[in-house]
Amino acid sequence: MDNELHNALTINSIGYYRVKGTTLEERCAPLNEYGELRTKYGINSYGYAVLHSPVAPYVKAHLTYDPEQKIDEFLNFSSQDYMGMSQHTEVRNAAKQVVDELGIHTASSPAFTGRNYMIERLENKLSQTLGIDQVVLYTTGWMACFGAINSLAGENDIIILDAFAHNSLQTAAKATTKQIFKFRHNDLNHLEEILKKQREQNPQIGIFIVVESLYSMHADMIDIQRFYELSKTYQAILIVDIAHDFGVYGEKGLGVVGQLTPEQRQDIVIIGAFTKAFATNGGFVGGSNTIRGRTMLFSPSYTFSNSISPLQTAVALKSAEILFSPEGNKIRQKLYDNINYARKAFTEAGFEVIGNPSPIVPVVVGDGRLARIIYRENLKQRLLANLAEFPAVPRNQSLFRFQLMATHEKEHIDEAVRRFTISYHEAKKFIDENCEN
Ligand SMILES: Cc1ncc(COP(=O)(O)O)c(C=O)c1O
Missing domain, CATH: 3.40.640.10 (Type I PLP-dependent aspartate aminotransferase-like (Major domain))
Structure with a gap:
């Protein structure tokens, strides 16, 4: 595998916590280079999308590494608005x-x-x-x-x-x-x-x-x-x-x-x-x-x-x-219907879903390299779901956090599973073709 691609897929931020040097340039440049490397391969997941519309199941956004900053519609499972109160x-x-x-x-x-x-x-x-x-x-x-x-x-x-x-x-x-x-x-x-x-x-x-x-x-x-x-x-x-x-x-x-x-x-x-x-x-x-x-x-x-x-x-x-009113009880019921539906749908599509039923539906990918390419494919699929990778989770236990809202409908969840499945297969193909085990 190309050495640069290998680095982009495997290096993580932890090695950059400690800073060295006397000037700001010396102290900050290594981390900047790491970010730029990941950006070059479209796998920089830090602050990746800029929204142009309120939080909702579909949002308008541009991607930070897109030089044209083209605004497009994205299916959104990345927001923390579990009960839909902002909507x-x-x-x-x-x-x-x-x-x-x-x-x-x-x-x-x-x-x-x-x-x-x-x-x-x-x-x-x-x-x-x-x-x-x-x-x-x-x-x-x-x-x-x-x-x-x-x-x-x-x-x-x-x-x-x-x-x-x-x-x-x-x-x-x-x-x-x-x-x-x-x-x-x-x-x-x-x-x-x-x-x-x-x-x-x-x-x-x-x-x-x-x-x-x-x-x-x-x-x-x-x-x-x-x-x-x-x-x-x-x-x-x-x-x-x-x-x-x-x-x-x-x-x-x-x-x-x-x-x-x-x-x-x-x-x-x-x-x-x-x-x-x-x-x-x-x-x-x-x-x-x-x-x-x-x-x-x-x-x-x-x-x-x-x-x-x-x-x-x-x-x-x-x-x-x-x-904390009867309306809240109904919204919670809808949210939990969505949660149970999503956990079942991802599982039936062959993915591993962990944890307790909650608005966070963690879909485990494991291999950190695969996860970074799935993340890239998700953006091509216009799907927003947050990537959690080492050190936020243990090494090679990368996962996608699908964040459910009460305002999601079953069709949104079906569509997310469909898009994520495509991303997964495309990414798997890429990794098989470009990386040795
Ligand atoms: C468990 C936990 N505590 C505290 C915070 C910080 O909360 P806030 O984002 O409201 O500052 C977060 C946010 O991510 C969190 O997940």
């Missing part, structure tokens, strides 16, 4: 109205005058829905993750994270303490081994367990009761990031934390994001009244950042009103 008329109207009511900018940190009545209303709506004392709103979900960990834990504490925990949680842990442990993904036995040893050696130290309720790469959920029980056995504090299933999963839409009793929910720290089901940027940290002061005052991403904007707040509030 809901009432949510869009709420966004329009708030501009007249509260303007467009909070123009201050919440430590000064950045809070408004709609922020309070949304905080109340979320805490009532979750059955907990209170929540604090952040401008992004990422900032909520950072703020929760960095304000509640300290440099002498121990943080134990799931190995696949989101970047925001890992970065927060690193910025907080040097005493970080990771347990094998979703492996309660491994977590218990670490907990037992650390608690015996450090009877007085704060120990935090950090997990997600639904992991977005492999669509697997946690057994939250068992995590809760472990946290109690070893006097640890459980932090659960519910970004992907809040508003989406379970009879009332509470997600996996809905399986806890209200007393148990009150006894953990909950972090949420609005970006997956609430149609806007933003996030929150919730729990008992005890944590409110510390979360607000000592979260750098709260106190030292401007408040969530009126637009975000109005959209999240209207979305929450719909999501």
Whole structure:
């Protein structure tokens, strides 16, 4: 195989994390060359499509590496709008109205005058829905993750994270303490081994367990009761990031934390994001009244950042009103019909689908080279589905994340399977012809 093609298909970003050199040119050029190499072969999947229309099952977009920037129609399975709230008329109207009511900018940190009545209303709506004392709103979900960990834990504490925990949680842990442990993904036995040893050696130290309720790469959920029980056995504090299933999963839409009793929910720290089901940027940290002061005052991403904007707040509030109403139940039903239909359709077409039924339908390809060419073929097929490759997933366990929305219809799913099957066969042919095993 041509050496350059081989590199384009196999090199990954991990070797570029560490930077060397004294000038910006020296420090940045290697990564730029790596990006350019992938772009040359049409397999640069970073920020690949630029949208010219609102999120919907079909979107208009141009591809970043197309010199003509031709706008075309794409079948869209790449958006995080699981419940279709960004496409809901009432949510869009709420966004329009708030501009007249509260303007467009909070123009201050919440430590000064950045809070408004709609922020309070949304905080109340979320805490009532979750059955907990209170929540604090952040401008992004990422900032909520950072703020929760960095304000509640300290440099002498121990943080134990799931190995696949989101970047925001890992970065927060690193910025907080040097005493970080990771347990094998979703492996309660491994977590218990670490907990037992650390608690015996450090009877007085704060120990935090950090997990997600639904992991977005492999669509697997946690057994939250068992995590809760472990946290109690070893006097640890459980932090659960519910970004992907809040508003989406379970009879009332509470997600996996809905399986806890209200007393148990009150006894953990909950972090949420609005970006997956609430149609806007933003996030929150919730729990008992005890944590409110510390979360607000000592979260750098709260106190030292401007408040969530009126637009975000109005959209999240209207979305929450719909999501936790009888209409929300119907939308969830439609979403789960789509999810079950898609998982079956991909499986019947011969693909491996992993994880729990959730809006993330991971279709495994394995071979990283094959996955990059499928990605290229998908774009020719005008199909948008996000490629997850190493280091986001383990080496040679590349997969495509088909993200389902309640606004998809069965025909969209059939069409996605049809296009993806063509991409797969074309890519397989290319790899067989161009690559040795
Ligand atoms: C589990 C998890 N937590 C936090 C975040 C960050 O949320 P946001 O995109 O709202 O900043 C994400 C987003 O991808 C996520 O998947």
